[in-house]
Amino acid sequence: MTEQQLIAFFQDLHRHPELGYEETRTTQKVRQALEQAGIDLLPSGLRTGLIAVIRGKKPGKTIGLRADMDALPVQEETGLPYASEEKGKMHACGHDFHTTCMLGAALLLKERENELAGTVKIVFQPGEELSDGGGGKFLAASPALADVQEYYAGHTYPGFPAGTLGIKEGPVMAAPDTFTVRILGKGAHAGNPHLGIDPIPAAATLTLSLQTLITRNKDAFEPAVLSVTHLQAGTTWNVVPEEALLEGTLRTLREDLRLRLRQQLEAMAHSIAQAHGCQALVSFTVGPPPVINDAALCAAARETALRLGFRVDRQDNTMGGEDFSEYLAYAPGAFIRIGTGGGFPNHHPRFTADPAALPGAARFFAELALERAGSK
Ligand SMILES: [Zn+2]
Ligand SMILES: [Zn+2]
Incomplete structure (x- = not known):
């Protein structure tokens, strides 16, 4: 040719x-x-x-x-x-x-x-x-x-x-894992939220708190990215929804950090959900390992x-x-x-x-x- x-x-x-x-x-x-x-x-x-x-x-x-x-x-x-x-x-x-x-x-x-x-x-x-x-x-x-x-x-x-x-x-590309967190609450009339369990405050708190895994829980010289890219709850303005969904990606260059952040994400999801009276279901799709030349x-x-x-x-x-x-x-x-x-x-x-x-x-x-x- x-x-x-x-x-x-x-x-x-x-x-x-x-x-x-x-x-x-x-x-x-x-x-x-x-x-x-x-x-x-x-x-x-x-x-x-x-x-x-x-x-x-x-x-x-x-x-x-x-x-x-x-x-x-x-x-x-x-x-x-x-x-x-x-x-x-x-x-x-x-x-x-x-x-x-x-x-x-x-x-x-x-x-x-x-x-x-x-x-x-x-x-x-x-x-x-x-x-x-x-x-x-x-x-x-x-x-x-x-x-x-x-x-x-x-x-x-x-x-x-x-x-x-x-x-x-050395490392040139990250390990791109994805996560899904379902926060289960209890639906109610939006005028009577105390009769249900609202999953939205838990989802909002979790979305913000997850960033502390990157800023407070690991060495600043260790690269890692956590992005919540999909956040969803409810269908209308006057109903407390039954559940909220968070999806995103967790990316690291080292296996030990990858595993630790995954465990911390899971622990944080459970404890924040629990603090709001909800339940969290966490799942990961494990991507390929980091590329290390x-x-x-x-x-x-x-x-x-x-x-x-x-x-x-x-x-x-x-x-x-x-x-x-x-x-x-x-x-x-x-x-x-x-x-x-x-x-x-x-x-x-x-x-x-x-x-x-x-x-x-x-x-x-x-x-x-x-x-x-x-x-x-
Ligand atoms: Zn590509
Ligand atoms: Zn490509």
Whole structure:
């Protein structure tokens, strides 16, 4: 595939975004391109998504490259000539870029398979944007990937222009958990609140008090975010409702803090509900772990990037989540930010990823995999 063809492939995926676990067209397009190049596929166990493998002629390590494939339920407002043709769906996180980038890397590696010592497995993962343990958790445990010794993934980043990569060791993305608290009271006429148990004061108190978990209960140098994002009670002005609902997200970079804040949130919900004569039902959806980059692998990636002429910047931590961390439970790896310019953040209806960054990014991941597979 020429650079122009690679860019055209990306623009085609951008026109036809598919949500998590619905990536059938994307899977078919990638499969077609891989098969045309004579690249073997391994069983993934999923209806969408693929695992490709390139085996070198000499022995070496097994390296995993991972791309995600799914889009978001966002109505695109970029005005690009290749904007989404699917109403209410958009590649607003650049997963079309990631898929094309790793396809490009696979094609380059296939061309250079005589040089390759070791094996490279390229994972095209469905369902990254889903809150409840998407494709990453499933694929990371796949027997087809059991021998992978190092994982690498890239992510579009509007903060850098094309030609810049963000590489940093340590934690880079948060563990995004979600919580739901139902506060159960007792309905009544709003003129006689003493005959019921009003869940609204309890919900209001809890919403404000939860912030003290962040400001009063942990070290100020330990990042954590708690956002109540959905607060609901009642249906009209003259009825004390039966219950109130709080939903939100709790995000941390360390497992011990994650667990402690989760326990404190639960304890606070129960005690505040009880203080108001209500009952609290608390549930959590545990998201993927935080993404923690391996220092030695980041150093290797930095070296490759500089040698290929990239500008290498550090990357800021973000409290966003990424299920690339599921793979890191099995082998060390590095999550690298790819400068794709634009100026609008990921998930924004006007998010864009500069196609000019694509050929370079594909070359970088091919080169990195080639070097790491042959490294001692
Ligand atoms: Zn995203
Ligand atoms: Zn993403």
